[in-house]
Amino acid sequence: MIEILSQTALATVQDIGRFGALRWGVGTAGAMDRMALVCGNLLLGNEEGAAAIEAQVFPFELRFDADCAFALTGADCAATLDGVPLPPWSAAKTRSGAVLRLGLPVSGKWRGARAYLCVAGGIDVPIALGSRSTQLRGAIGGLEGRALKQGDRLPLVPSIAGSPGPLEIGLVPPALAMPLEVDGCAAVRVLPAAEYDCFTQASRDALWSASWKITPQSDRYGFRLAGPNLEPLAPMEMRSHGIVPGVIQVPHGGQPIVQMCDAQPSGGYPKIGTVIEADLWRLGQAPIGSSVRFIETDWDGALAAGDETRNWLAEVRRLLDLYRTRSLGR
Template sequence: MSVHLEVIEPGLATTIQDLGRRGWQRFGISESGAMDPVALATANALVGNTVGTAALEVTLAGPVLACINGDTRIALAGADFAIAIDGRPVASHETHDLKSGQHLVIGAARDGARAVLAVSGGFQIKPMLGSVATQSRSQLGGLNGGPLRKGDLLPLALPGLPGRPHLMVSPTNRVRPNGPVRVLLGPQDDAFSAEGIATFLGSDYAVTPLSDRMGCRLEGPRVAHAGAVGIVSDGIVFGSIQIPGNGQPIILLADRQTTGGYPKIATVISADLPRLAQLRPGERVHFQSIEEDEAVKLVREMRRQIDRVGDSMIEVHGGSNLTSEHLLASNLISGVISALEWVQADVATS
């Protein structure tokens, strides 16, 4: 009998994601992949996987999962979600053993929007075009090309409990970054008036409920174009900010279209891409323009940081888990997420 996780309740929009389907955009196929690769790397490191191993991306309200025919070790990282195993509350950013027959309940997000659930060894799912990342609009990847459904069975690639210690993320690596979202102006900033660019950089914009994995739609002061509102369609990267005719910015995300005909006023730098995954409807965004040299420096720093992702882990000693370090890390007051920085090596977004 295979060991698997059974989906009792699917949650709001739970999908299987890895680092994405790279190299296919020229054929019109979206890259997809984890919206918050920091969370993916952190959750996988906790359970002993490579940073890009496929895992479950949870959005705003999580699933109820049952472990069937065997045991596994799990970890949730990213936004702060309520979590319980058979009714017993447990902490995020920490490993837990899920025994055969037990139920894992991931409730509503208390801070942030998305988290990643990793299982030791990952899932046994056949890749499509080199990735298992789910792209719902194209019906690619995952189990059935879309979000999890009630009754789905997720086969485990390496069931059983690993012989390594339980780990948790150091408390100093869980602070949710804030401040302006940093951007590089362009590639079509010349399509906007000086007043339009000043409005874009000088205003707060609210995230609308129409936002999803394809794009983060913003609402605020209108950004004025210098002339025509359309261009000859060209390529779009994770973090491109389009301004359509209504003057309201749209940040293109993991499931973005591969080309588009609206001018792009700016591109979010790679260092700030994981923050976009954690924006909730109603939250406000302010943009700050930086220079290319600074963006490149941040890219290099993040590459070094991902190499040290394991340095943020500390062992959880004893069965009670009531050490002072554990209590400090258990989010007794407010929501926190990992502040580990991650970059996808995409020069176009840096």
């Protein structure tokens, strides 16, 4: 069991996401930074998509009510276990009764917005439509379909016999291993979307050249950005149609919205672009108040970016397996 000690807000149980339910109008949900979730689970020898706690308001405090292993990834929150500092992006073992505290995200060489706590086995909440992810809009998945609150107790999946087991080591964060910046500003790659050509040339240029500030009206549903107004060549009225996380919509005001993990499955605003799936984790870690740049890419570029992250994870998996074999051989 894990007990939430802090008066928390917006922390949820998330796994890799809920796929195959969009046709019923149920969005994917899932970790905003899937790379962080997968890395934490790989360190522990879990299934890669096992459920974890996603925290985004700090400080965040919890107590382990069992001896177990855990991994912390995502934002570096200067975590301590019973007051002893823990390195970021690493796994550790703990005793029953120990208190884990996450502080405010540190502004080091990379600043994230969301921290992930994976535990050996994973967080055991009921599976809804194939996933343990909390879907706040529909109030399904996670713990009673809601955000975690003080006093909540979360059961852990018993570690499966023969599972690889945890390693008390760390990883170089993927944001450092695969940096993506333009002029010192965090960047993500974007495909022009269906209505791209319906915007003025100046607006299309601004999409690629402006810094887009992430406003406080940004959450797991979507990020509202502030920057130059994006103007259509002629007013557009569209019927609602299917949309996915990553889609950049432009409402009448001209300030874009990027749909994120809790995006509704349909919408009617014109779409100027789509953040590629391989870069959604980067955007998912962009703090409110920071800026992002959009880099134009194409289909091949988007697939190559997906290959790059998959290859990096494959190398992590391979080296962890080697290290695990060597450690057990001692």
